[in-house]
Amino acid sequence: MPERVAWLRGQREALESALNGAPLQVSLDALVRTATDGLGRDTRAAFYLGDGEGVSLHHVVGMSADYAAAVDGFKIGPESLACGLAAHTGQPVITADVRKDAQWQPWLWLAERFNYRGCWSFPIRTSAGKFVGTLAIYSGGPREATDGDQELCSLLTRTASIIISQHYELQARKQAEAALRESEARERLRAQELQTLLDLAPIGVSIALDPEGRDIRGNRASEALLGLPPGAQLSMANPERPPITVFQGGKQLPLEQLPMQRAVRGETVDEQIITIKSAAHTVTVLSKATPLYDDMQRPRGAIGAFLDITALKQAEEALRDADRRKDEFLATLAHELRNPLAPIRTGLEFLKGAEVAPERRRVMIGIMERQVGNLVRLVDDLVEISRITRGKIELRSQSIDIAAAIHLALETSRPLIKEGSHQINVKTSPETLTVFADLTRLAQVFANLLNNAAKFSPGGGSIEISCKRQGDEAVVTVRDNGRGISPEALPHIFEPFIQVGHPVPGGLGIGLALVRNLVELHGGTVSAQSAGPDQGSAFIVRLPLCESEPEPAAAAPQSPLTTTLPFNRVLIVDDNRDAADMLCALLESLGATVRAVYDGRAAAAVVEAFAPDAVLLDLGMPGVDGYETARLIRQTRDGQNLQLVALTGWGQQSDRAKTAEAGFDAHLTKPASLEALQEILSRRSERVFQSPKG
CATH class of the missing domain: 1.10.287.130 (Signal transduction histidine kinase, dimerisation/phosphotransfer (DHp) domain)
Known part of the structure; x- marks a missing residue:
């Protein structure tokens, strides 16, 4: 996850740079740096733009001036390689080692001169499918593209597509504005030129044909942007106003603050971001509007340009999320x-x-x-x-006595209660109240409420937890005489990251949100009461009762020191010395002869000399990992007869399948219980793969 956060930061830097009007090279350079940071210092990245006719590519940013000069005008076509071929086929071209690719032979001088071996090329297309450029990745040594590498490159090409498209659209907007200024000097051709411009402009353009802004028409892009039919009226001041609503900062804009209405009053509107909602869709646009003047320099209308930046906003929201x-x-x-x-x-x-x-x-x-x-x-x-x-x-639910969850919560919270010198009063129901619940999770609910009471009560405070039947519900109340809750904060107390008043040390603002979620998962409700600041508070948990009797608690485990193992000789292989040594001590106390090895490289040799009955083997070791160590052990003289057990922190089903395929007899997850170890080590040379709960 940390590397993906870094990718998104680089993406945000590039998008913000483009949104702030930085040159194309500056915005794309942020993506170049994201690529090299994500792929390693041995890599370089570069962006190339097409010439618009699909004939050749031109370097924009990333490589040296000498390299750019050497490849400038590189041809696009089926006989090309790298970026030229990727642009032609529309598919990535991954060359792990250019020296081993026959097509690269005429160009090896280029790779040798600029010191790279691997070359990956990715086409860049707009959302409409139009080819605009390529991303090239160069590695100093041979390198295949992993799934993670391709995921990063895909993110970079999508972001570059947005930035390059915006670059072209901004250029088109400037051209449109220049053409409009020129059209005012050519009065006889004004209507024809404006209409032609409106139809050809790749961004939404609208024009007010009167000084009141009651008649506003737009080009096809504007109509598509707003989801309106051809020739639709765009003016919000017209009685036949379009079925749209305009917002800014989450608030609906009044008529007089709309970009075109401001422009017809003689105001130049520069980069106003608005959100337009219609029945079809919602778009966020960057708008600009300018007045049109008559010969007396009086506003006679206005023209506006609207750039769809919805994708940029979505990317920003994705980063925040x-x-x-x-x-x-x-x-x-x-x-x-x-x-x-x-x-x-x-x-x-x-x-x-x-x-x-x-x-x-x-x-x-x-x-x-x-x-x-x-x-x-x-x-x-x-x-x-x-x-x-x-x-x-x-949830791992069963029928439990709710008092058991309360007592388990008290064990968890008692140190914090004692630290605050609080008095705790426990009132349980005289009758057994049975609920169908996850004991650990329900204890977590009550412990969170007790901890809150302890943290938000002054030293020597009074805390009470009570339980009673009320109809067909069990009602647990945690009450304190502490800080209390203000009336305005009370409705939001269970929202995540809400902290009332001054935060306490260690307060994370999520405890009550977790309480609500867990209680609701159990089919119950939780509410809060308080008379106000410094008046204490009460939290009431209601859970449905069930008819069945509580299931008996699990029997306490036998003392490890009174149990023996059927295996005499056990080898432990783990690079975590403390874990290996502690496990050695435990198994030795049970009568086993135990050896510990902290390096997978030495394990096979020790197996030959020590001849263990069983091997407990960690997987995630540096150098030679557990899978390779297992293969080496199985190749030893008695390696096929011993019990080979994976003891690891990796416990998903895919991990268990992988260890089974690698020849392990069993898979235990850390920390493994003594019962699980006893169960596994009691099976002499059973080659049936087992995965007991560890």
Whole structure:
């Protein structure tokens, strides 16, 4: 994702440069820099424009003056190569190594003189399909174009198409304005020349034929731009006004502020951006209008030009949307991971004490295990960024006692409550209230509300969480005596990135939005109440009750130190030394003989000497990765008989299919549970690929 953000920044720089009237070379140079930044320093990029007749190409920007002189006027045709051939066929021409391409033989002197081996050429066409130029990429060494490379080049050619088209359209507009000024001096041919100009102009042009601006006609481009039939009346001051509405900055423009109406009053309108809506479509245009004068220098009408910049605006919105999604993802990541880490860290500090009673130790380990499970769940959800940004979170629901979710939330929030010296009062229902819900996600809802209460209450505040039945609903209320919420902020409290008053440290403004989304996914509702600033607040969660009894909680895992493994010899291959050493210590405590190797290159040799029963193998190692290491291990003397297990952070279905194809017996995702390790390592040499939950 970071490289795509950089691409979009380069695209925005180029588009803004073009929109601000910069020369074509300046705007395209921003795309050249985006190309070289994205493809690497060993690459160069250049843009070439067609001569308008489809005969030859001319260098615009990117390469040196010597190179530009050497290739200027390069012919377009089937016998050409690189850009000339791409322009002729309309398809990219990818030459990974010019020295190995027979067509390049007559031109190898050029490649050698200017020091490149790879040459990629991409045609540039307007949205109407008209060829306008090419993009060329030169690499210092042989290079094939990856999917990512072609995606970047596609973005660059589309952006260049917009910029070049605008360049030509702006040139045409200037030509049109010059022609109109000349037509005033040629009174007898004025009507014919104006009509001819209007019909030929590639941008929307309109002309007011009276000083009141009640009769405005446009060229074909204007009519197409507005979605109106030929010969339609364009004046908003005419009783037969067109079925359009004009906006600027989101507000409808009154008649007197329309570009043509300003121009007929004698005002020159320079680059007014407006949005025009009709029943057919909505377009954003860059408009310019100027008055026409009679012999007495009185306005007798006006002429206007309208350039469709909808594509530029859409590109700008796409960039903003990409930035928003990135920020939302990072904020969500930090927010959702921080809460489970708090009790884990507290538990570690507690366990470092010199004397810890066995019962207290068991309780603390149980809390930490549950919170690690929560972290694993959250990481699984964050693997697919698109699911998070689009709200596609999968619930793992079952019948649960809502009190269990409340107690789990209290475990998460207790450190923050204790830090603020708050008093917490818990009122659970005397009867069991069963809801069909995801225990972890529901606990997350209540923990977020408790955390909010703790953060927004003064030191020594009072917080209450209560639960009761109300009809066929379970109602959970989190109440505090803290900062409160103003009446004007209350309707927006659940919107994302809303922070009431002065933000608190660590506040991300998304906690309540997550609460609302998760509650609604459970078929419930959440609301907020407050009498105003400094009057405290209450958040009420309502969830539908279900008839079934709560499902029993999962049995606590056995102590790892009382369990043994059937395998005597296990080899661990992982470049993360801490992870490998910790796993070694765990398996050794279970009675296994364990060796650790931190480099895939050395693994095969150790297998020969150590003769392990099983190998736990990381995939994403530098140098020789896990797939190549697996191939080398299988080629050893006993490599076909040992159990080969992928232990990796990559856990999608495509990753599991890839490890199966590479000859692994099993696939575990980090952090793997002891139960999953025991299950895998208990299968001596079973070559049936398994993927237990890890």
